[in-house]
Amino acid sequence: MRNAETKSELSSRSQQDLFDYLLRLGDDRLVLGHRLSQWCGHGPILEEDLALTNISLDLIGQAKFLLELAGEVEGKNRSADDLAYLREAIDFRCLKLVEQPIGDYAYTIARQFLFDVYDYYQMEQLCDSKFEKLSAIAAKAVKEARYHLRHSRQWVLRLGDGTQESHRRIQTAFDEVWMYTGEMFEADDLEDRLLEEGLAADLRTIRTSWAALVHQTLVEATLTAPSDEQYMQSGSRKGFHSEYLGHVLSELQILPRSYPGAKW
Amino acid sequence: MEDANKLKEFEARIERGEKIEPKDWMPERYRTQLIRMISQHAHSEIVGMLPEGNWITRAPSLRRKMSLLAKVQDEAGHGLYLYCAAETLGVDRSELVGEFLSGKAKYSNIFNYPTLTWADIGAIGWLVDGAAIVNQTMLAKCSYGPYSRANLRICKEETFHKVQGYEIVCTMAQGRPAQRKMIQDAVNRWWWPSLMMFGPHDKNSPNSAELMKWKVKLFSNDDLRQRFVNLTVRQARAAGVTLPDPDLKYNPETDNWEFGEINWDEFWSVVRGNGPCNRDRMRARRRAHVEGAWVREAADAYAAKQRAKAAKSA
Ligand SMILES: [Fe+2]
Ligand SMILES: [Fe+2]
Numbered sequence: 001m002r003n004a005e006t007k008s009e010l011s012s013r014s015q016q017d018l019f020d021y022l023l024r025l026g027d028d029r030l031v032l033g034h035r036l037s038q039w040c041g042h043g044p045i046l047e048e049d050l051a052l053t054n055i056s057l058d059l060i061g062q063a064k065f066l067l068e069l070a071g072e073v074e075g076k077n078r079s080a081d082d083l084a085y086l087r088e089a090i091d092f093r094c095l096k097l098v099e100q101p102i103g104d105y106a107y108t109i110a111r112q113f114l115f116d117v118y119d120y121y122q123m124e125q126l127c128d129s130k131f132e133k134l135s136a137i138a139a140k141a142v143k144e145a146r147y148h149l150r151h152s153r154q155w156v157l158r159l160g161d162g163t164q165e166s167h168r169r170i171q172t173a174f175d176e177v178w179m180y181t182g183e184m185f186e187a188d189d190l191e192d193r194l195l196e197e198g199l200a201a202d203l204r205t206i207r208t209s210w211a212a213l214v215h216q217t218l219v220e221a222t223l224t225a226p227s228d229e230q231y232m233q234s235g236s237r238k239g240f241h242s243e244y245l246g247h248v249l250s251e252l253q254i255l256p257r258s259y260p261g262a263k264w
Numbered sequence: 265m266e267d268a269n270k271l272k273e274f275e276a277r278i279e280r281g282e283k284i285e286p287k288d289w290m291p292e293r294y295r296t297q298l299i300r301m302i303s304q305h306a307h308s309e310i311v312g313m314l315p316e317g318n319w320i321t322r323a324p325s326l327r328r329k330m331s332l333l334a335k336v337q338d339e340a341g342h343g344l345y346l347y348c349a350a351e352t353l354g355v356d357r358s359e360l361v362g363e364f365l366s367g368k369a370k371y372s373n374i375f376n377y378p379t380l381t382w383a384d385i386g387a388i389g390w391l392v393d394g395a396a397i398v399n400q401t402m403l404a405k406c407s408y409g410p411y412s413r414a415n416l417r418i419c420k421e422e423t424f425h426k427v428q429g430y431e432i433v434c435t436m437a438q439g440r441p442a443q444r445k446m447i448q449d450a451v452n453r454w455w456w457p458s459l460m461m462f463g464p465h466d467k468n469s470p471n472s473a474e475l476m477k478w479k480v481k482l483f484s485n486d487d488l489r490q491r492f493v494n495l496t497v498r499q500a501r502a503a504g505v506t507l508p509d510p511d512l513k514y515n516p517e518t519d520n521w522e523f524g525e526i527n528w529d530e531f532w533s534v535v536r537g538n539g540p541c542n543r544d545r546m547r548a549r550r551r552a553h554v555e556g557a558w559v560r561e562a563a564d565a566y567a568a569k570q571r572a573k574a575a576k577s578a
Contacts, residue, residue, distance in 0.1 A: 037320045060329060
């Protein structure tokens with residue numbers, strides 16, 4: 001297929017697929033951006049307040065572009081704000097990984113690192129998507145993802161190879177968060193179809209690169225990678241979420257839900 | 265004797281409008297007054313993240329959420345440049361933060377008021393950042409080089425904050441009845457505390473004369489406050505909100521908007537720790553400090569290990 005510039009060039013099947021795919025990408029970033037923003041003013045060091053706020057801002061900016069594009073692809077006149085503020089939890093497509101509360105700083109860093117690695121490889125591949133509007137978003141996002149990854153990886157090393165307490169905390173965090181990593185790579189027919197058309201990223205190769213960098217980093221940080229042979233959560237991409245998502249949305253959506261159609 | 269000559273030369277330099285730089289001789293009093301002012305200013309930027317941070321997760325659109333995040337991030341940045349400016353005077357940041365956490369050092373009273381609705385984000389940007397700009401524009405011209413430059417940088421960012429806040433005010437003031445009610449309520453609550461940001465009347469401001477002589481401050485508290493009122497009255501009219509002062513009236517002779525008496529009992533009571541959010545703000549900052557201790561220790565331990573490794577391989 002040649003490069004797809006507008007939705008009229010996409011079959012209605014791919015259009016529906018792409019809409020769902022863009023929600024997956026957008027919702028991950030929106031919800032993780034929300035979680036990170038909860039650190040604002042409460043970080044362990046002023047420099048980290050700045051860094052986490054900055055990363056949150058990047059992620060929400062990416063979510064805005066991705067959801068805008070999703071609305072365009074869907075063709076029902078829904079804006080990024082409509083999609084962010086007026087959907088129910090079961091219509092969100094984010095991972096449970098990003099829904100989890102911020103926990104302590106170790107938990108925030110462990111979750112962020114696992115996501116940043118995923119984000120980086122995903123965006124790197126999406127730079128070559130045949131859907132030009134998506135590849136344009138990815139080209140900007142991959143630069144941001146590289147910086148996010150450098151930040152969280154550095155903190156994994158510091159906490160892993162810092163003090164006994166930090167080592168214990170970050171190890172516990174990885175152990176606790178691990179069961180949410182399985183569904184990052186749950187490829188379904190939808191992604192396979194998009195992949196065939198050159199529109200989506202290949203989760204199988206992302207998984208290989210992700211596992212290599214994660215393991216290499218954990219070893220360097222003197223940490224033990226939890227086993228993949230454990231109970232793994234699944235189903236987020238189909239709308240099966242954790243209970244936390246509803247609470248995130250009740251906070252995030254309060255104003256547009258309370259005053260439908262109002263301008264702010 | 266030597267000090268008397270040095271002092272004369274120092275004051276002559278200030279008189280000529282030269283900037284004093286960290287390595288230059290300065291009277292001890294100048295140094296301590298600057299440390300007090302700059303560190304209070306820095307603590308204020310940091311505490312200021314809390315009332316606005318309170319609305320980030322509830323911002324009503326992605327665009328508003330992003331500009332609020334960027335704003336609060338800027339405030340953290342201001343805190344950082346100001347701590348750096350204070351460090352040029354021979355104190356370190358951890359010492360200053362310690363004085364703040366112990367309650368010995370003060371921060372701006374304004375951040376001891378709560379943000380009750382989204383409209384408060386508009387009112388703060390417009391009034392609080394607006395008042396801060398009036399003050400910081402003056403400080404950008406002060407005699408101490410590092411503080412003057414920090415304020416110059418800060419003012420550029422504050423201008424964006426004010427524009428964004430004012431835009432929220434105007435949008436809500438033209439919105440639905442419920443939005444108009446919220447914005448008027450926010451303006452009613454933030455107006456007087458904004459006027460208090462300039463500090464006590466000149467006659468009750470013991471440090472003022474000395475600070476003005478050394479050009480740390482170029483205008484008095486009352487002059488700055490009047491400048492702010494004059495600017496803001498026009499903006500309030502254009503936005504369609506009312507300032508909660510029945511005594512506000514224009515005096516054509518002085519070209520000033522005269523205003524009613526500030527409630528100084530409230531001002532001093534908040535300074536002494538009895539404002540609506542003083543305890544919440546201090547508790548939040550202390551908790552962040554205590555809960556972050558293990559993170560800072562880990563970063564130090566890791567850095568030390570890395571240095572040891574580098575030394576070994578060298
Ligand atoms: Fe500021
Ligand atoms: Fe500001």
